[in-house]
Amino acid sequence: MVREISLPDGSPAWLVTRYADVRAGLADPRLSLDKRNSAGGYAGFSLPPRLDANLLNMDDPDHARIRRVVGPAFSPRRVLALRPALASLAGSFSFDGPFDVVADYATPLSLAVIGELLGVSRDDLSRLRSSTTALMGGSPDAAAAIEAFLVELISLRRAQPGDDLLSAMIAAPLSPDELTSLAFLTIFAGYENSINLIANCVLLLLERPAILAAVRGDEELLRAAVDETLRFEPPAPVSIRRFATAELTFGDVTVPAGATVLLGIAAANRDPAVFDAPDEFRLRRPAAPHLALGHGPHHCLGAALAVVSATEAVGALLARHPGLTLRSSRWRPSLRTRSLEMLLVSP
Structure with a gap:
C-alpha cells in the first residue's frame, strides 16, 4: 500500500507499507538519501554541516567509500571477537530492588559497549547522550553541543591516537566534515539502537511468561527472541526518509519525482x-527475513553488533534475576523510534 500523508509538522510525504514494496525501495537507487533531491517535503533533522555529511544523507559512490572505512570494525568476525567483553560487561550489573531497564541497565550497558569499540569513556558518552536525547526532542541548541563535543574529542584523539575505531577513522582519508559526522553517526546509532532493542525485547518477554520460561538458558531461543523483537517491535519503525529522483510506480500509485518517501x-x-x-x-x-535492519546497500552497518549485544544483555539480565517481573512501562511518543521511556521491573 502507498499513500500520500501529512506528517505531524504538516509536511507531505508518501508512506509505503507493503513488504515487497518496502524491500524493493530499500535497495532502489532511485530513492536517494541526499537532501538535494528533495522537492521540499519532509527532510528530517536540520543539522550543522559537520554532522549532516553522514551516511544517512549520502548516496554512492560517497556512501560506499565512507562505509568502507568503518565497515571492518562491525564485521561478524570482529563482533564475535568482542563477545566475551560484551558478556563480561552485561554480567557486571546486578540489582537488589526495583529498577528501570532503560535508564539503569540498557543505557549504561550500551554506552559501555560502544565506548569499548571507539575508545571513548563512559562519562563522555553519557554527556553526549544527554545532547542526543535533547536533539531527538527538538532542542535547537543540542546540535551545536554535539558538534562541539565531537570536534574536541577528535582533536584530543588526533594528538593521542590509540588502537580503536575512532583513531582509525581519524587516520582514514576523510574530510573534516565527513570525519565528524561519521563519528556522530557511529556513536549515536551504536548505542541508541542497542538501548531500544534490549528494552523492547525484555518487555515483550515479560509480557509472555511461557516464552520467557522457554528462552531462559536456551541461547538459540534467546537469539530467536531478539530476532523476533526486531520484527515485532523494530526500534526504527520507519526508514530514514528518501527522495524520489524519478517518477516511481508502486502498483497503481505513482509517486512524483522529488517527493519524500517513507x-x-x-x-x-x-x-x-x-x-x-x-x-x-x-x-x-519461516525464513522470510524481516526488514528491521534494512536491505541493500544501506543495510545496517552495526547489525551484527546490535544483535549480539542485545542477546548477551537480555540473557545476562534473565540469568542474574530469575524472578524478574514487570511493574510498569511507558512508550516514548515518537515518529522516528519505537522505544521505551521507562521499563520498571522487580528483580
Missing part, C-alpha cells in the same frame, strides 16, 4: 502476505 519497516514486518499470524510474537518462524 518506507514503513514496522508495517512491512507485519505484512500478512509474508508472515503467518504477523501480530503474534513467535520464536520460530
